Amino acid sequence: MTSMRSKIFLSILAALLLGIMLCGYFFYTATKGNQQVQEITNRAFEATRYSVAFRNSFNEINALSKRVLTMSSFITREEIQAEFQNANSALIKASKGLLKHSLSQKMQVKSQQIQQQKLAWLKDSKLLLGLETSDHIPILEAYKRRQADLENSVNELIVLAKKEASEKLLLSEKKLNDSLLATFVFTLLISVLFAIFAFFLARGLSKPLINLVKTAEQLVTGNTEVTFNQADRSDEIGAVVRAVASFRDGVIDRLSLQENLKLQAEELQEALSKEKELNELQRQFVSMASHEFRTPLAIIDASARRMERRKDRLSSDDIVKRTRKIHNSVQRMLDLIESTLLVAQADNGKLSISPKEINLRDLIEHCCDNQNEIVTTHTITYDIADLPDLFIADAGALTQVMTNLLSNAVKYSPDAPDIFVKGWVAETDIFITVKDHGLGMDEDDVSKLFGRFFRAKTSTGIPGTGIGLNLVKTLIEMHDGEISVQSEQGQGTIFTIQLPLKDEIVDIVDFDEEQTFLIA
Amino acid sequence: MRNCFKLILVFSLLVVFPGVISAGDGTSLKRQYKRPLEIKFPRTARYSPQLVTLGKMLFFDTRLSGKNNLNCASCHNPSFGYEVPVKTPIGATLTPLQRQAPSLLNMAWVSPLFWDGRADTLEEQAVGPISHPDEMDGNFNIIVKRLKRSAEYRKFFRYLFPKTGITRENLLKAIATYERTIVAGWAPFDKWIDGDDTAISNSAKRGFVIFNGVGKCASCHQGWNFTDNQFHDIGLPIKKVDLGRAVQEPDNPFAKYAFKTPTLRNLTHRAPFMHDGSLRSLEEVVDHYIHGVIKRSSTSPKIRNVPLTASQKADLLAFLKSLTAERQDVSMPILPN
Numbered sequence: 001m002t003s004m005r006s007k008i009f010l011s012i013l014a015a016l017l018l019g020i021m022l023c024g025y026f027f028y029t030a031t032k033g034n035q036q037v038q039e040i041t042n043r044a045f046e047a048t049r050y051s052v053a054f055r056n057s058f059n060e061i062n063a064l065s066k067r068v069l070t071m072s073s074f075i076t077r078e079e080i081q082a083e084f085q086n087a088n089s090a091l092i093k094a095s096k097g098l099l100k101h102s103l104s105q106k107m108q109v110k111s112q113q114i115q116q117q118k119l120a121w122l123k124d125s126k127l128l129l130g131l132e133t134s135d136h137i138p139i140l141e142a143y144k145r146r147q148a149d150l151e152n153s154v155n156e157l158i159v160l161a162k163k164e165a166s167e168k169l170l171l172s173e174k175k176l177n178d179s180l181l182a183t184f185v186f187t188l189l190i191s192v193l194f195a196i197f198a199f200f201l202a203r204g205l206s207k208p209l210i211n212l213v214k215t216a217e218q219l220v221t222g223n224t225e226v227t228f229n230q231a232d233r234s235d236e237i238g239a240v241v242r243a244v245a246s247f248r249d250g251v252i253d254r255l256s257l258q259e260n261l262k263l264q265a266e267e268l269q270e271a272l273s274k275e276k277e278l279n280e281l282q283r284q285f286v287s288m289a290s291h292e293f294r295t296p297l298a299i300i301d302a303s304a305r306r307m308e309r310r311k312d313r314l315s316s317d318d319i320v321k322r323t324r325k326i327h328n329s330v331q332r333m334l335d336l337i338e339s340t341l342l343v344a345q346a347d348n349g350k351l352s353i354s355p356k357e358i359n360l361r362d363l364i365e366h367c368c369d370n371q372n373e374i375v376t377t378h379t380i381t382y383d384i385a386d387l388p389d390l391f392i393a394d395a396g397a398l399t400q401v402m403t404n405l406l407s408n409a410v411k412y413s414p415d416a417p418d419i420f421v422k423g424w425v426a427e428t429d430i431f432i433t434v435k436d437h438g439l440g441m442d443e444d445d446v447s448k449l450f451g452r453f454f455r456a457k458t459s460t461g462i463p464g465t466g467i468g469l470n471l472v473k474t475l476i477e478m479h480d481g482e483i484s485v486q487s488e489q490g491q492g493t494i495f496t497i498q499l500p501l502k503d504e505i506v507d508i509v510d511f512d513e514e515q516t517f518l519i520a
Numbered sequence: 521m522r523n524c525f526k527l528i529l530v531f532s533l534l535v536v537f538p539g540v541i542s543a544g545d546g547t548s549l550k551r552q553y554k555r556p557l558e559i560k561f562p563r564t565a566r567y568s569p570q571l572v573t574l575g576k577m578l579f580f581d582t583r584l585s586g587k588n589n590l591n592c593a594s595c596h597n598p599s600f601g602y603e604v605p606v607k608t609p610i611g612a613t614l615t616p617l618q619r620q621a622p623s624l625l626n627m628a629w630v631s632p633l634f635w636d637g638r639a640d641t642l643e644e645q646a647v648g649p650i651s652h653p654d655e656m657d658g659n660f661n662i663i664v665k666r667l668k669r670s671a672e673y674r675k676f677f678r679y680l681f682p683k684t685g686i687t688r689e690n691l692l693k694a695i696a697t698y699e700r701t702i703v704a705g706w707a708p709f710d711k712w713i714d715g716d717d718t719a720i721s722n723s724a725k726r727g728f729v730i731f732n733g734v735g736k737c738a739s740c741h742q743g744w745n746f747t748d749n750q751f752h753d754i755g756l757p758i759k760k761v762d763l764g765r766a767v768q769e770p771d772n773p774f775a776k777y778a779f780k781t782p783t784l785r786n787l788t789h790r791a792p793f794m795h796d797g798s799l800r801s802l803e804e805v806v807d808h809y810i811h812g813v814i815k816r817s818s819t820s821p822k823i824r825n826v827p828l829t830a831s832q833k834a835d836l837l838a839f840l841k842s843l844t845a846e847r848q849d850v851s852m853p854i855l856p857n
Binding site for chain 1: 555556557558559560561562563566567568569570571572573574575576577672676679698701703705706845849851852853854856
């Protein structure tokens with residue numbers, strides 16, 4: 001019997017029972033008080049009635065005495081006897097009533113006093129009226145005094161009866177009021193107790209529910225780290241809490257499942273986009289490669305056919321000319337294959353550099369001379385005197401970078417034959433610029449320039465793979481350097497390489513003898 | 521030790537002496553003046569209201585006199601303390617009698633009767649004034665005949681005395697019984713004696729002390745009725761020779777000119793005073809005892825001039841006046857025809 005329903009039911013039942021009891025008590029008190037008042041009223045009425053009756057019969061005897069004692073006319077004993085008997089029986093009845101209907105001890109005492117006074121007075125009366133004989137009869141004066149005393153007593157009794165009645169009535173009323181007040185106070189007390197009980201009951205009901213609601217709200221927001229305090233309760237709330245707790249467990253399961261699914265989806269998405277990218281790259285590569293490989297092959301084929309057709313008329317110069325064309329084309333294809341391989345290596349994370357102490361100036365000079373040799377249409381001017389002799393870098397990578405930049409400068413400056421290379425040191429970095437006055441690019445293209453397979457809009461008609469600059473940027477970044485570009489359409493382009501002067505090598509020289517030895 | 525005993529002695533005296541004085545002076549003295557509450561009737565004439573009523577009728581009935589012109593109340597008027605306000609009453613002969621009518625107040629306690637005490641009972645006494653030629657000049661045979669003519673008297677007497685009816689003895693008994701019911705009312709003095717301290721003035725209280733003390737009045741006017749029922753020569757000047765008690769006691773030298781001590785109750789209604797009515801007021805009476813007492817061989821040894829100061833006299837008079845009760849209504853009976 002510990003469920004909430006039974007608790008509430010029992011409380012209401014108890015309240016009802018108490019209410020009925022209080023009503024009963026109230027009714028009982030009121031009825032009792034009313035009865036008391038009624039009784040007092042009756043008794044007071046009776047007391048007064050008997051006092052008055054007493055006084056009346058007393059007055060009758062008194063009148064009779066007066067008549068007899070003034071001795072103004074002759075009244076026979078029988079006449080006196082008859083009148084006296086009537087008055088006396090009434091007097092006896094009245095005095096009995098007086099004794100019986102006393103309201104209080106005081107009145108009882110007074111009534112008894114009246115009885116005694118009455119007895120003495122009656123004795124005197126009887127003697128004086130000649131109803132009894134004796135050698136002594138009371139002196140009239142003494143008798144009158146006794147009579148007056150008795151009369152006074154009776155009057156006092158009447159007054160007393162009135163007073164006592166009113167006092168008793170007041171007292172009874174007060175008592176009734178007191179008990180009513182007590183009942184009221186008791187009722188109030190019980191009400192307060194019930195209110196407190198109801199408050200605690202309501203709190204006992206609402207508090208765990210509110211807690212539960214909060215917990216549920218937390219659960220909704222996904223916070224599964226909630227505790228359930230009331231789960232061990234044996235009532236309805238306990239059941240609800242347990243239900244919510246099991247719901248929480250379900251929520252936890254579902255959330256973890258959801259999380260896993262999300263992760264899987266993300267992985268899938270990633271894989272998918274990677275795949276897409278690869279596909280695009282492959283498509284671009286195929287398109288580029290088919291074009292780029294076809295052109296030198298066409299040149300080689302054309303040169304070979306011409307040589308074949310004119311095999312007899314060919315001068316040695318012609319042969320040299322043709323073979324050089326073939327040679328260049330082969331060189332170009334080789335470069336293409338080389339850079340493609342490098343990119344592939346970079347993509348697979350297999351591209352690595354091996355920095356060594358190199359002569360940077362020589363390297364750049366060599367690249368420029370080489371380019372000058374290959375290209376007849378352009379002149380490459382270089383000013384690299386400010387560069388240091390020794391520099392730590394991968395020579396192959398830097399050669400690749402310079403060759404790429406120089407060939408680009410040549411390629412995209414068809415009408416501007418001068419290409420300038422400049423090198424210098426500023427603070428801890430060395431700077432190398434390759435400047436042309438060729439086609440240039442707009443800003444939009446500049447920002448995308450280093451993307452793989454990207455070709456600027458101005459490059460239309462010029463053969464290229466879009467791999468070169470991407471490879472350059474990769475290689476420079478592998479040297480912890482940066483490459484930037486300044487370009488304006490129709491004005492030309494400046495590529496600036498910034499490479500850090502590496503101090504570590506100095507450290508190596510100073511402290512790592514083996515390394516020093518190897519370098520030497 | 522001796523000092524200690526002295527101290528105890530002094531203390532015991534201090535404690536006991538005032539007690540003795542107060543006991544002797546106050547309460548015990550006052551107790552002597554306590555009034556009786558009952559009238560004693562002789563066995564021969566028991567009280568009955570009818571008998572008293574008949575006595576009262578006869579007391580006021582002129583048919584008891586020789587010429588139907590006098591009744592007992594002629595000389596014993598209730599308004600004047602059952603006396604008459606003249607020096608001496610005037611009887612059937614229309615001449616003043618020798619002595620003042622004595623008051624009938626409290627006669628139930630007085631014996632013998634008359635100024636000289638010649639009658640032992642009221643019945644005996646009543647014979648005197650009724651039949652004396654100077655007083656009512658009645659004849660009992662005639663009186664009985666007269667009464668017998670009245671049907672009501674016959675009825676009353678037959679009712680009271682079924683065997684004898686109207687007789688001289690029954691008549692006297694009735695009158696005497698009525699006279700025994702004549703009692704002086706409760707005076708302020710009585711109320712004081714009963715404990716009401718404010719009932720009388722302080723002057724009267726001092727007068728009470730003089731009355732019992734230096735005045736020596738209480739040596740004759742004893743008790744609540746203020747009489748010793750004895751006969752004394754109080755040294756009044758003799759204007760007419762009246763031997764008084766000496767007629768009954770010829771051998772007693774003090775019986776000469778001696779008269780019965782009268783009650784002092786209701787004094788103020790009872791002037792003039794003395795057996796011969798020679799003193800007109802209470803002041804004169806007191807003055808007589810202060811300086812008017814004549815010393816002769818018969819003068820009572822208890823009587824002598826008591827020199828009182830004026831204030832003492834005033835106190836004494838105040839006390840004497842406190843002996844007068846409120847006046848009582850005395851209704852006239854309806855006499856049978």
